[in-house]
Amino acid sequence: MTGQGKAAASGLTMRRVLMAAAWSAMTGAMFAAGGAQAASDAVTIGVLTDKNSIYAEFGGEGSVVAAKLAIEDHGGKALGKPVTLVSADHQNKADVGLAAVRKWYDVDGVNAVFDVLNSGMALPIQLLAAEKDRLVFVSGANNRDLNGKSCSPHGYTWGYDSYSLSKAVVSGLMKQYGDKARKWFFITLDYAAGHNIEIDSSDVVKANGGEVVGSARYSLGTNDFASILLKAQASGADVIGLATGGRDLQNIIKQAREFGLQQKIATIFMTTTDIQGLGLEMAKGLPMTVDYYWDRDDGSRHFAERFRKIHGKVPTNTQASVYSAVNHYLKAVDKAGTTETKKVIPVLNEMLVNDAFTKDGKIRADGRMMRDMYYAVIKTPQESKAADDFAKIVTVIPADQAFRPASQSECPALQAKPASQTR
Known part of the structure; x- marks a missing residue:
């Protein structure tokens, strides 16, 4: 390690020591003082x-x-x-x-x-x-x-959290499709949740040898995504990652189909309510990472x-x-x-x-x-055996691999x- 590298490492170590000391002081003071809350037998x-x-x-x-x-x-x-x-x-x-x-x-x-x-x-x-x-x-x-x-x-x-969702979906797709999933464009909710998913997903893309060719942010509750989808289409991206959820996600997927882009969509955050809102015909094949699936x-x-x-x-x-x-x-x-x-x-x-x-x-x-996380794929209408039979679990991701490392x-x-x- 160079002298500059040693100095940087020393600085990082000292920063962590100071952070740890601050944490210990805070928690120690809390427990010593007994906190502001009085003991109670009513919950x-x-x-x-x-x-x-x-x-x-x-x-x-x-x-x-x-x-x-x-x-x-x-x-x-x-x-x-x-x-x-x-x-x-x-x-x-x-x-x-x-x-x-x-x-x-x-x-x-x-x-x-x-x-x-x-x-x-x-x-x-x-x-x-x-x-x-x-x-x-x-x-x-x-x-x-x-x-x-x-x-x-x-x-x-x-x-x-954003790390567990991003790591499972992005790395899974890039390993599955190789060079056909190397270039990514993100459509991102302009809010803390969207920002964090985009940041963590971008890190995973780059760590797997890919590149982020563009992104676009939108406000919560937007209805018309035409201009954003056209921008994504023009970027030359292999994959359009959706750093959002809820009804916004459903609207983007529906509109992406009108532009012929549904095959490029990657849902980093997908839920059973989204599947119900879209229907299996439209949602089939989309990735889904969850901490709970009802039929597990x-x-x-x-x-x-x-x-x-x-x-x-x-x-x-x-x-x-x-x-x-x-x-x-x-x-x-x-x-x-x-x-x-x-x-x-x-x-x-x-x-x-x-x-x-x-x-x-x-x-x-x-x-x-x-705890463990689960990577799943949305079933086709033909694979589904009941109204709530939405997905098949493909991979169990152990807890020590699913979340951001302590380091x-x-x-x-x-x-x-x-x-x-x-x-």
């Missing part, structure tokens, strides 16, 4: 979600149903008293979501918030949870800073049937993620014997996550719940741990 949880906008079918009332099922499975009680559930529609507006959560923490005695389903407000809410000494469990958000430079002992990421095994099928009887549909991976997070939190509260955050956190972190959503999941020091993280909690504890 109140909140589900913050999108109830009426583009992600409503993905989370929405289905996330509330999932939380209720978790409470039901816990006997309806924690610490011997009924569990109270509140919910709110954040309308995909950060100020609305933050106001709701602040009231929950300050006035309504909410101990933990679940879902969130919005990458733009996920980080502010995690910061608010730390300020108020409460907890937040994020599902359906792709903000890399949640487990990166802004990680917090008060915040947990329970479902997929007996446990997932049993949960899906219970959920369907109430909600009318099988659960999405975000809804199943909410169920799992609520279930794990209630177990931890009972084991800790209190809702006091400083006493619940260590119990949350040491327990394995076992339920219909995942098996033997582990919580890493950055708040990332580590690439800016989270001081990970840098403070020995290497054996951060893989």
Whole structure:
């Protein structure tokens, strides 16, 4: 290594040491002071979600149903008293979501918030949870800073993230099609979720010897994608990666078909609600990476049937993620014997996550719940045997390969741990 390289490495090491020291000081102060939250034997949880906008079918009332099922499975009680559930529609507006959560923490005695389903407000809410000494469990958000430079002992990421989605889909397609998938163009939601997916996907493209030949960003809720699709077509891209989701994704795919571009589309983020919205004829063959698929095994099928009887549909991976997070939190509260955050956190972190959503999941020091991911392909109408028979799982991606390695993280909690504890 050159003298310049040694100096850079030394600087990086010193930066990580300082970050680790800052993290230790923060967590030490929190535990020493006992936090601002008084111990209580009443458990109140909140589900913050999108109830009426583009992600409503993905989370929405289905996330509330999932939380209720978790409470039901816990006997309806924690610490011997009924569990109270509140919910709110954040309308995909950060100020609305933050106001709701602040009231929950300050006035309504909410101990933990679940879902969130919005990458733009996920980080502010995690910061608010730390300020108020409460907890937040994020599902359906792709903000890399949640487990990166802004990680917090008060915040947990329970479902997929931009890294896991990007790595599985992009590397899978490039390995499958070789030079026919070397040039990429991204259509990106101009929002934290879209930005993070594009960044992580671009990194995977380049790591696999490909190149990004262009990108275009659009505003949430755009209806006409003609000009963007024409730009993608003119770029000479082999693959058009969609760094978006929900109804926007469905509209892009429908319009891409009109331009004869459907064979070039790669859905980095695809859900069962998108498949229902498109229909199998239009969605067939598209890639899909999920942390939960309802037809994976007996446990997932049993949960899906219970959920369907109430909600009318099988659960999405975000809804199943909410169920799992609520279930794990209630177990931890009972084991800790209190809702006091400083006493619940260590119990949350040491327990394995076992339920219909995942098996033997582990919580890493950055708040990332580590579990297997699944790479699937959408079935053709001829392959489908039932109304909800959407996809076939092609590959199981082990937890230690699915998520961002600790060595690439800016989270001081990970840098403070020995290497054996951060893989």
